[in-house]
Amino acid sequence: MRIDPWSSAQYENYSRLREKFGIKEFGLNEWGNLPDVPHLFRRGIVFGHRDFNRIKRAIEKKEPWALLTGLMPSGRMHLGHKMVIDQIIYYQSIGADIFIAVADIEAYATRGYSLKEAEKMAVEEYITNYIALGLKPCRIYFQSKNPDVKDLGYILGKKTNWSEVTAIYGFNGSTNMAHVLSPLIQCGDILHVQMEKYGGARPTLVPVGVDQDPHIRFSRGIANAHRLFNVTVAKDGRIGIFVKPDEDVSRLLDIAEEVAGEFNFGIKRMDRYKAIYLDGAEEDDIDKIDIELARREQEEGAHGFVAPSSTYHRFMTGITGGKMSSSKPESAIFLTDTPEEAKKKIMSAKTGGAVSLEEQRKYGGKPDECVVYELFLYHLIKDDKELDEIYRKCKSGEQMCGMCKKRAAELMELFLKQLNEKREDAKEKLKDYLSL
Ligand code: TRP
Numbered sequence: 001m002r003i004d005p006w007s008s009a010q011y012e013n014y015s016r017l018r019e020k021f022g023i024k025e026f027g028l029n030e031w032g033n034l035p036d037v038p039h040l041f042r043r044g045i046v047f048g049h050r051d052f053n054r055i056k057r058a059i060e061k062k063e064p065w066a067l068l069t070g071l072m073p074s075g076r077m078h079l080g081h082k083m084v085i086d087q088i089i090y091y092q093s094i095g096a097d098i099f100i101a102v103a104d105i106e107a108y109a110t111r112g113y114s115l116k117e118a119e120k121m122a123v124e125e126y127i128t129n130y131i132a133l134g135l136k137p138c139r140i141y142f143q144s145k146n147p148d149v150k151d152l153g154y155i156l157g158k159k160t161n162w163s164e165v166t167a168i169y170g171f172n173g174s175t176n177m178a179h180v181l182s183p184l185i186q187c188g189d190i191l192h193v194q195m196e197k198y199g200g201a202r203p204t205l206v207p208v209g210v211d212q213d214p215h216i217r218f219s220r221g222i223a224n225a226h227r228l229f230n231v232t233v234a235k236d237g238r239i240g241i242f243v244k245p246d247e248d249v250s251r252l253l254d255i256a257e258e259v260a261g262e263f264n265f266g267i268k269r270m271d272r273y274k275a276i277y278l279d280g281a282e283e284d285d286i287d288k289i290d291i292e293l294a295r296r297e298q299e300e301g302a303h304g305f306v307a308p309s310s311t312y313h314r315f316m317t318g319i320t321g322g323k324m325s326s327s328k329p330e331s332a333i334f335l336t337d338t339p340e341e342a343k344k345k346i347m348s349a350k351t352g353g354a355v356s357l358e359e360q361r362k363y364g365g366k367p368d369e370c371v372v373y374e375l376f377l378y379h380l381i382k383d384d385k386e387l388d389e390i391y392r393k394c395k396s397g398e399q400m401c402g403m404c405k406k407r408a409a410e411l412m413e414l415f416l417k418q419l420n421e422k423r424e425d426a427k428e429k430l431k432d433y434l435s436l
């Protein structure tokens with residue numbers, strides 16, 4: 001099983017994905033103590049993560065961290081695209097340093113758009129809607145106009161090779177080279193926020209749909225490959241800082257010793273093992289030591305980046321079943337649909353209702369297999385009690401699909417109308433976002 005980030009395949013066996021790729025479940029343990037947790041977390045829509053603990057720690061300790069995500073302009077923005085921006089707006093409300101990459105080069109390389117077309121779509125569709133949805137000013141940039149990102153991608157490319165990218169992405173002899181390079185540019189997107197000029201080495205969260213996980217694995221691998229130090233639990237249970245064997249070991253051990261000293265750990269230097277063992281350090285201390293070491297690596301002129309963390313959200317089912325996709329307009333509710341268009345789509349949606357009203361009264365419906373319920377769950381109803389009530393009434397057969405669709409259409413109408421008004425204001429504000 002391989003995830004292809006450029007295909008339109010739907011990856012929806014979420015527990016299998018977690019198992020196969022070592023993605024961790026995103027549950028109470030991860031977000032339990034965060035302030036005002038959004039419904040996307042409470043309802044399991046964000047279902048997995050890698051190293052979210054690093055971000056949680058930074059939030060709790062009020063230490064710096066960054067968030068970066070990207071959008072590939074490819075047609076109109078629909079409800080499925082809204083989920084990532086809902087999360088960003090939440091993280092922004094709790095003080096995250098937000099970066100958004102517009103993947104115009106990727107759209108050019110893999111979707112056949114010109115850079116001009118990609119720019120127009122990104123500004124008029126995506127960014128305008130982001131602002132209308134409530135995004136405050138943050139750093140939004142275009143890949144094609146950011147030399148730091150492109151240079152970094154190129155430079156980091158030294159520690160990967162053709163075997164690795166073909167294994168991850170399935171490239172072959174006829175894949176065009178711009179496409180082949182796009183994962184490196186994405187790696188540049190993800191890691192450049194840790195360059196000194198952009199805030200330095202710090203935990204970075206990349207919230208994405210699970211189709212993007214190959215890029216996350218790739219970037220984490222590359223970040224680690226460029227590190228000079230590795231802080232980890234040694235075989236005997238002690239925490240140690242280990243130095244990459246092919247580097248100038250004694251000088252690096254000097255640096256590691258200095259860093260360990262700053263934290264007041266007992267220091268046992270073992271040149272033979274190319275390690276400094278830290279007495280009194282615990283697993284919880286690993287992150288802060290690692291961040292400090294990454295900063296020191298950068299001072300040494302190396303590429304010391306903390307491996308990025310990620311979260312994964314589910315995909316939305318299309319109105320007609322299958323995946324919600326811009327290329328199948330009847331499957332998607334677009335943020336620029338009129339209330340009438342949206343209503344028509346909702347009225348024709350695939351529900352979990354029984355074959356007849358009589359059967360449904362008797363046996364109930366199946367909210368877990370219902371696109372209308374999904375609209376409530378993901379977007380339209382924020383109050384958990386109200387949602388539970390719909391679920392219960394559906395299962396018990398007290399509620400029929402016709403009424404339910406009507407309610408969804410009403411809520412959608414309200415949402416789309418308000419968004420449309422906000423979009424008008426957003427157009428005026430665009431310059432505040434694109435000049436940063
Ligand atoms: N590849 C992403 C997509 O297809 C867009 C993207 C570009 C991105 N750079 C990124 C996503 C960095 C997350 C982080 O939608």
Ligand code: SF4
Binds near residue numbers: 353365370371373390
């Ligand atoms: Fe879906 Fe509502 Fe019908 Fe239940 S009653 S299957 S939630 S549309």
